[in-house]
Amino acid sequence: MQQSSSLTEQKSHINGVSSQLPEVPQLDAQLWLERSLNKLQNCLWECLFSASAATTAEVDIFQAVVNELFHTLCPSLVAIALLAPQESEGKICYIPNSSSVKQHTKHPYRQIQLDLNSVIKLTDLQQMEKQRPQTAWRLVTDTNTLTAWLIIAEEIERSDCCSLQNLPHHLRLKLVTRTIDYFAVVFTQLRQVQFWQRKCQQLEQYNQDLERTNQLKNQFLANTSHEIRTPLSLIIGFTHLLLAQHYDPQKQKHEEYLHIIQSSGKHLLGLIDDILDLSKIEANQMDVQWELVDVPSVCRNVLALVKEKAANKGLKLHFDLQPDIKTFIADSLRLKQMLLNLLFNAIKFTTNGSIGLRVITEDLCLHFTVWDTGSGISPEDQTELFKPYYQILHRTDDTTDYHPQEGTGLGLMVTQKLAEMHGGCLTVKSEINQGSSFTIVLPLNPQGKVLPGLGIEVEGIEDLSASNSQSKYASSSASSGEFALNTVNIDSQPEILLVEDNLPHAELIQVYLQRLGYKVTCVTNAKSMWIRIKQKQPSLILIDVRLPHVNGLQLVRELRADGQYCSIPIIAQTAMAMIGDRELCLDAGVDDYISKPIDLPLLASMVEKHLKMVGNRNCQD
Numbered sequence: 001m002q003q004s005s006s007l008t009e010q011k012s013h014i015n016g017v018s019s020q021l022p023e024v025p026q027l028d029a030q031l032w033l034e035r036s037l038n039k040l041q042n043c044l045w046e047c048l049f050s051a052s053a054a055t056t057a058e059v060d061i062f063q064a065v066v067n068e069l070f071h072t073l074c075p076s077l078v079a080i081a082l083l084a085p086q087e088s089e090g091k092i093c094y095i096p097n098s099s100s101v102k103q104h105t106k107h108p109y110r111q112i113q114l115d116l117n118s119v120i121k122l123t124d125l126q127q128m129e130k131q132r133p134q135t136a137w138r139l140v141t142d143t144n145t146l147t148a149w150l151i152i153a154e155e156i157e158r159s160d161c162c163s164l165q166n167l168p169h170h171l172r173l174k175l176v177t178r179t180i181d182y183f184a185v186v187f188t189q190l191r192q193v194q195f196w197q198r199k200c201q202q203l204e205q206y207n208q209d210l211e212r213t214n215q216l217k218n219q220f221l222a223n224t225s226h227e228i229r230t231p232l233s234l235i236i237g238f239t240h241l242l243l244a245q246h247y248d249p250q251k252q253k254h255e256e257y258l259h260i261i262q263s264s265g266k267h268l269l270g271l272i273d274d275i276l277d278l279s280k281i282e283a284n285q286m287d288v289q290w291e292l293v294d295v296p297s298v299c300r301n302v303l304a305l306v307k308e309k310a311a312n313k314g315l316k317l318h319f320d321l322q323p324d325i326k327t328f329i330a331d332s333l334r335l336k337q338m339l340l341n342l343l344f345n346a347i348k349f350t351t352n353g354s355i356g357l358r359v360i361t362e363d364l365c366l367h368f369t370v371w372d373t374g375s376g377i378s379p380e381d382q383t384e385l386f387k388p389y390y391q392i393l394h395r396t397d398d399t400t401d402y403h404p405q406e407g408t409g410l411g412l413m414v415t416q417k418l419a420e421m422h423g424g425c426l427t428v429k430s431e432i433n434q435g436s437s438f439t440i441v442l443p444l445n446p447q448g449k450v451l452p453g454l455g456i457e458v459e460g461i462e463d464l465s466a467s468n469s470q471s472k473y474a475s476s477s478a479s480s481g482e483f484a485l486n487t488v489n490i491d492s493q494p495e496i497l498l499v500e501d502n503l504p505h506a507e508l509i510q511v512y513l514q515r516l517g518y519k520v521t522c523v524t525n526a527k528s529m530w531i532r533i534k535q536k537q538p539s540l541i542l543i544d545v546r547l548p549h550v551n552g553l554q555l556v557r558e559l560r561a562d563g564q565y566c567s568i569p570i571i572a573q574t575a576m577a578m579i580g581d582r583e584l585c586l587d588a589g590v591d592d593y594i595s596k597p598i599d600l601p602l603l604a605s606m607v608e609k610h611l612k613m614v615g616n617r618n619c620q621d
Contacts, residue, residue, distance in 0.1 A: 033171055037178050040068045044186040048193070057190055062094045062148070065139075065183055069152065070096035073172060077153035079114045080139065081125065082146050089121045090147075114153060125149045133169065137180060140187060152176065228271060231264030269597060274410040277337075277418075288421050290446070293332045295325050295366070299357060302339045309347050310355060318356030325359055328366055328444045334418045335368075335442075338426075341411040342370035342438045349436070350374035364444050365424065371437040377430040385428060386416050415440070422446060494539035494611050495519045499529050499555070500573075501548055505596075509542065512600050513607065526550045533565065540610055545574035545585065553588040560589035567617075569610035573598060 047060035062080050070078040083090030095116050112124055128136035128151065140148035238257045242249070249257065277286070303319055310317045339357065346355040353373030360367050377385065416426040423446045430436035496513060500506040501524045510520045521538070523529050525548050532538075541559070545552040552572065559565045572590040574581065585593045592606050 030171075033175055036068070036072045036175060037182070040065070040072075040179060041182050043068055044182060048186055048190055057193070061183070061186060061190065063097070065150070065179065066094045067096050069150075069176075069179060072175065073152060077114055077151075079151045079153075081120050081149045081151060083122060083149070084146060087122070089119055090149075092116055092118045092120060092151075114151065125151075134173075137176060139180060139183060150176070150180065228268060231267040234264040235261050235268075265597070274414060277410075277414045286421065288331045288334065290329055291332060292327050293330045293335060294327055295359060296321060298332055298335055299339070299359060302336050302343060303357060305340065306343045306347060309344070313347060313350070314352065315347065315350055316354040318354055318358075320356065320358040322360045325361060325366070328442070329446055330422055330442055334422070338415045338418050338440055339368060339370065341415045342440070345411060345438075346370055346372035346374065346436070353435075361444070366442050366444060368440040368442070369437050370439075371435065373435040376432040376434050377428070377436055378432055382428060382430065386413050386426070412438075493517070493519050494614075495521060495536065496607065497529070497532060497538035497541045498522045499524075499526075499541065499543040499547065499552065501525065501544065501546075505598075509598065509603070513604075516604055516607075518607070524548070526555055529555065537565065538568065539614060540607060541568055541570045542607075543570060543572055543590075545572055553585060553590075556585075556588045556590055569614060571603075571606055571610070573603075 043064045044061055047064050048057050050060075066078050066080055070076070078096060079092050080094040081090050082093045092114055093116075095114060112120060112128075125136050128134070129138070135152055137150045137152075138147070139150040140146065238261050242254070242257060299319065299321065303317060307317060343355065343357065350372040351374070355370070355372040358367075358369045358371065360369075412426075419426045419440050419442065422442045424440065424442040427439045427441065428436065429439075496518050498506060498509055498513075498520055500509065500522065503524070506522045506524070510522055513520045521532060523532055529543075533541075543552045543555065547555070552574075556570055556572070559568065559570065569592075570590045571592045571594060572585040572588075573594050573596060574585070581595070582593045591610055594603055594606060
């Protein structure tokens, strides 16, 4: 009896355990779910690592999700919609590859098409997300790029369905949830891959730019080295020849050598100015000094400067000016620089024929056109023309030999930048063997730069007066090769105190000003300056900014703070030529500023102007 009872209990125990085990269909469903998820996961990772580019991988991953869910959730409709940030509607961008039927799903208000590229509203997707059973899920939410929605629609009849029928809802939901989780992981990895790919591309581009910059730098250094060494060798060589013992050249040769030395020095200065101007422009440190410009006067001045070079090559020089053009608002110094750059280029690339300057008005702009009858510029060269350091290879008459011209390759780029700073532009027209024309287009009244008529006219007249006096000296020097010897008509000989520690430079300034009729006393430091000024007050002080053990501008401030010397005109001279140096000197209290190397005629005009102002004040007193 006891044994029989034990058997009964064991049977009951076995029946109880068996009732707690999952049924076979449920177990099959669980296994099916895991197999489907593993297959999907493997497919997603394969898309990520097998694609040739991250952008391709993104498309493959989206398509893989749609395809796998379409085959797994048979017989359901699957699609992915993409919406741009802040957009109220998007498009169906991914549907199953094997889907050949018109897909649609029921909506509380209407049917929604799930065809490829069909439009779908964000509000519809949001309602599908809230409805039960849920039919839309947020797959990707990225406010900077896109929002992706996964749509799984109601069932339809499909002949290719081979998965389990009547899949429980909780398993379907679990499949979708796990799919979204897997997708999030893979998509995060994809974004990281895309990020590093962009970084690699940026680095590659940076390396290419760096390599190109290095090539340009080497080319620039080679060109500039050649350009600097050529005039420098002339300066050193002819100076050595003039200083050599037992060498007594004729006066004509003596003057010829000095002209070569002077011309070579000006060429060196031009190279340095081009480099400095480009660095200022690229650093946004160059300002336009707006004033009323006398157009005929500026044009004649620049043509006078290039006349000799054109004559040396046998070129005719033409000037056409529209009769009604008188003045406009611009920076006269920068306008001269632009015109000189173009005119010197025209002379450089023209072996015979003519060059010219034509000025007309058109569309409320002034057009300064510099033309030549030279060899012309090829279309290939024109595309590279305004890049820094680029130099055109000059074609000789036989059209077979090419060689680079002198220069740094910066002139045209500087000219273009200066024109743009004026609110204008620089254009070029050219054909091979037909010559070239470069046109500077500048607005007559730059926007925001229209100043009151009376004030600008007065200021302009004063500036032009100084410019005319400067050009008078320049033309005298150019024609005779000697200093301009204008004697100052002042009853008592004015005394100028020169504070300069560089003795050769001091001697140059002293000799020049003495030959103009001034009495010049030189001192080399601040202590000597104070001793001299207390002995006799000078009519004008010409001071270097950099002096031994003291800043020249500090001395200016001390002089301005002293009531006894505060009214003495002071002109600062310095080798500093960067933007803001002039303003720094004027703020310290100087009356005028001139940079080294000193333009002697300009210095003479400054000295004369300020001494006349002193004379006028004395007469009024």
